[in-house]
Amino acid sequence: MTELKIPIISKFLEKRSEMSDLKNPKRWFYNTFGITAGNGIQVTEATAMKSTAVLACVRVLSETVASLPVPVYRRLKPRGKERISHAVADILQRAPNSKMTAFTFRETMMAHILLWGNCYAEIEYDGNGVIKALWPIPPSRVDMYDTESGDSFYRVTLPNGEQKNIPDYAMFHIPGLGFDGRKGISVISWARRSIELALATEQFGADFFENGTNVGAVATHPGTLTEEAFERLKQSLREKYEGLGNAHRLMLLEEGMTFSKNTIPPNDAQFLETRKFQISEIARLFRVPPHMLADLERATFSNIEQQSIDFVTHTIRPWLVRWEQTINWKLFDSNEQKQIFAEFLIEGLLRGETKARYESYAIARTNGWLSVNDIRELENMNPVEGGDIYLQPLNMKDVNQKEPGKGGDNDEGSQGTTGIGAAGNAAGSEKG
Structure with a gap:
């Protein structure tokens, strides 16, 4: 039988060097027309969520970032900071718009960036140029372009099919990892085959027991x-x-x-091992510890705590830096950026067990770099009267402080009353 070629496909897809035919169609042919290929599994940003491992990773990361406080601060001179009331603080912590809470907004934005590699929200201003609201936009409806003069803008396709151009200053855009520094690339597109294998093993297991193949x-x-x-x-x-x-x-x-x-023969049951491996594979893609996906096969009481700390420092922290830098860049004007900034509070995620936490507080309090109210604030407790006093151990002194009755700043005059210097002075006094 003669193979029927489809030249129109090669003309339509100029970048495709590999021809397809009806007898043995290639994967790109199915993807172009939205047809499910092979075993009926087509991996997209939406269908990837059918994998329990992908769903768990997206939920863990989205809910963690959404639940963290993000107050707005003013820098103090010569150093330090203080919390302030600001329109952006109200948007970030209470309600970014009239349709959703701050938690829902950040959770949705994180789900977008984890699956599509980018998250977008239109910035709405009032008549005085003050930010009024943030409206999230599905990444699949947004494209980025540049004008002839080099200015960037975003073209958004509305639900009714109409298109709207949004200038760069009016778009809150956080890109994920990419190649040009402007637009991120979807993790789903990078790891499509791994996720497809995870979905295939789930489908095989469901069909195995549903159809009674044993x-x-x-x-x-x-x-x-x-x-x-x-x-x-x-x-x-x-x-x-x-x-x-x-x-x-x-x-x-x-x-x-x-x-x-x-x-069931042991060889036929190996798909269970494959499913376990795919959980670890997808957890590796999102940098989520396996125990957070309910995979406790290699978990112990000691390494779970360390993995949780690593999760904050190596997984959550980079996402928070992306959020903070975009907030400070897009939501504050050029004058405010010098003095005002937003910052996530992650201390609560780094808390260890109660005994270890209290021991660290005791060391900090004894050595004088935490006060009672500092500790109470870390424990989410109200301050108490007289709790702002910092202690100083009696056996410590300022190395630049002169001793009473000593003149000059030479080595002998600046030595303390103990050790070799003290012994030498005492010997000199006796000889005199």
């Missing part, structure tokens, strides 16, 4: 049963031996019949 037992007759004898034997087996109540009853067989019970 036969529980086989009864063998040396001859050929008539239709009447077959129906009588089937009814007898069903009435006497089926069900949990008859699971261990003695079976009586006639006419030389034999009975054998089937089990």
Whole structure:
């Protein structure tokens, strides 16, 4: 049979060097027309969420970032900071718009950037140029362009099919990892085959048990049963031996019949190991510890705590830096950027067990770099009167401070009353 070529496809896809035909179509042919290929699994940003591992990773990261406080501060001179009331603080912590809470907004934006590699929100201003609201936009509806003069703008396709151009200053855009520093690339597109394998193993397992591909037992007759004898034997087996109540009853067989019970061969059960590996594979893509995906096979009490700290420092922290820098760049004007900034609070995520936390507080309090109110603030408690006093151990002193009765800043005059210097002074006094 002659293969029928499709030249129109090659003309439509100029970048495709590999031809496809109807007898053996390539994967790109299916993707171009939205047709499911092979085993019926098509991995997109939406269908990837059908994988339990992908869903768990997206939920863990989105909910963690959405739940963290993000207050607005003013820098103090010569150093330090203080919390302030600001329109951006109200948007980030209460409600970014009239349709959703701050938690829902950040959770949605994180889901977008984790799946599509970018998240977008239109910035709405009032008549005085003050930010009024942030409206998230699905990344699949946004394209980035540049004018002839080099200015960037975003073209958004509205639900009714109309298109709207948004200038760069009016778009809150956080890109993920990419190649040009302007637009991120979807993790789903990078790891499409790994996610496809995870979905395939889930589908295989569901079909295996749903369709009953494993036969529980086989009864063998040396001859050929008539239709009447077959129906009588089937009814007898069903009435006497089926069900949990008859699971261990003695079976009586006639006419030389034999009975054998089937089990799942070990090789056929290896898809369970494949499913376990794909959980680790997808967790690796999103940098989420396996125990957060309910994979506790290699978890212990000691390494779970360390993995949780690593999760904050190496997984959550980079995302927070992306958020903070975009907030400070896009939501504050050029004058405010010098003095005002937003910052996520992650101290609560870094807390260890109660005993270790209190011991660290005791060391900090004794050495004088935390006050009672500082500690109470870290524990989400109100300050107390007199709690702003910092302690100083008695055996410590300023190395630049002169001793009473000593003149000059030479080595002998600046030494303390203990050690070699003190011994030398005492010896000199006795000789005098």
